[in-house]
Amino acid sequence: MAVRTISIFHYNDLHSKFHTWPQLVSFLNERRDEASLVFDLGDHADRTHPATEVTRGQVNVRLLNRLQPTAVTIGNNEGITFPHEWLDTLYEDATFPVLLANVYDEDGSRPDWVTETLVVERAGLKVGLFGVTAPYEELYPELGWQIESPLEATARALDQLSDCDVLIALSHLGFYADERLADAFPQLDVILGAHTHHVLDDGVLKNGVLIAQAGKYGQYVGEVTLTVEAGRVFDKRATLHELSERQPDETTAEVLQTEYEAAERLLDVTIAHTPGYASDWFGPSPIADLLADGLADWCAADASIVPSGVLLDRLAPGAVTLNMLHRICPHPINPCLLTLDGDTLIRFLDDVHETSFTTMHVRGLGFRGTVLGQPTLHNVASNQGDWLLGGEYIDPQQTYRIATVDMFTFGPLLPYLADQPKRYFMPELLRDVLRETIKRRDTIRKG
Structure with a gap:
């Protein structure tokens, strides 16, 4: 043949x-x-x-x-x-x-x-x-x-x-x-x-x-x-x-x-007006604070932990368009609600504050930024090395509902989170949460 x-x-x-x-x-x-x-x-x-x-x-x-x-x-x-x-x-x-x-x-x-x-x-x-x-x-x-x-x-x-x-x-x-x-x-x-x-x-x-x-x-x-x-x-x-x-x-x-x-024409739609929010991956970041607050509300969580590196730029004062939000937060990353005992939550908080973690260059996992950056926290604070949630010291035996980003739960970054009880919020992405939070703040300010 x-x-x-x-x-x-x-x-x-x-x-x-x-x-x-x-x-x-x-x-x-x-x-x-x-x-x-x-x-x-x-x-x-x-x-x-x-x-x-x-x-x-x-x-x-x-x-x-x-x-x-x-x-x-x-x-x-x-x-x-x-x-x-x-x-x-x-x-x-x-x-x-x-x-x-x-x-x-x-x-x-x-x-x-x-x-x-x-x-x-x-x-x-x-x-x-x-x-x-x-x-x-x-x-x-x-x-x-x-x-x-x-x-x-x-x-x-x-x-x-x-x-x-x-x-x-x-x-x-x-x-x-x-x-x-x-x-x-x-x-x-x-x-x-x-x-x-x-x-x-x-x-x-x-x-x-x-x-x-x-x-x-x-x-x-x-x-x-x-x-x-x-x-x-x-x-x-x-x-x-x-x-x-x-x-x-x-x-x-x-x-x-x-x-x-x-595409540019279709995304040139104003969704709100803001006083402006600065961005900083390694210092205070008002735009990351905004996302952390919105994520906790979105997931009905006790607290939230958000890497500031998911926000690639600031929001200037004035009109906010869909195109601006897409440029600032382009990642296909979903919100995630974790249910953690206090011991695991303390470990989570300690790990994401390590310099080796905040300066990590990440490829994949939906992340389209450069480095993870400093974690931005909602309703969590540190006092002389101990962690507080809602003003109370975290109880190692108590259970907490923590809103965060899905990429933290996939295994490569924080392996112990992969097996924790969780709920992914889909199909919404982080920029959807950011958009709705900005719109809500704009409505409150106008009211």
Whole structure:
């Protein structure tokens, strides 16, 4: 039988960093042909970008429609930072399939915008495709979705694709989860990965499965070449193409400029007037005080703890617009209400005041700032090294309701908070709390 070759292009985790998009489009327009496969592996959309925010992700879909990928899957930014109704309508006008085998509606049905598995033909071969995304088990239900184990979803998808010549997983699980997927399913030929932003120059072969991932932000496009003979893939090669020196596609650049201008107009809406609030990451910060006060009210908490670094700038006196709030607080971070005993609360307060913590440069976890900064406290104070809440010394045996930011509870920063009882407030983000607090203060001041 003839030897056949399949070319696959992939990228991941654009995070609405649209400045690289014209170069990515230029590369793919030149290199792809009708026999190629092109995949977006999720987190294309990120509400940090004002155009994504104000269009509810529709700008991202419009860009993808122009690119015409073979298929896409979703990442956690689409899955758990978009309100249910945003995600449920995000792909209404999409002209490409969204492959996703492990997310369901609240009633257990598969959403209309989801394709569980897909078979395409390339070089006379049947190529079986499916997608899986990271299973944030505490967060998806808060938004009205059910999330399934990627391993269970993969097993079912592979059963449906058992007669295919080539099997490819579109994964937004992260590299280490992809390794586990490869160990569990050696019949896979390729896992196209995302989420952990790994730059895998030549891919990684794990249990006979090629794992490929292309960094983040459109800095690279990955290319996988499969060579097939007698219905069996006998050679797999991966490489990355760096795009920084690439000439941009001019039409795409013009489209983006038009989208930016439209987004600016839509966000230029005055929501309140303020006397102004200064910002300081390592000293008194009136704007952080405002957010801490508002967060405690929002969560009906006894107290709140907010890293001042989530507020990137001051609010000048005068009109406050949606665009200003988005610029000052761009993070896809949700409020979180923790239920802590006094001992754990004291440890929490001690830890977030450590210099090594306040000066920490954080990447990921929804944080889009620089450093965490000094914690801003509502209804908590220190007296000669002891902590007071509401004017009373914290009782190690008593239980307290503490409002804070979700990123503190995910594990990497403060591991002991990950297992504490908690409630995430979703879909609202910190800037929503800030907006409503500012509006309330404005109303009171006018009254």
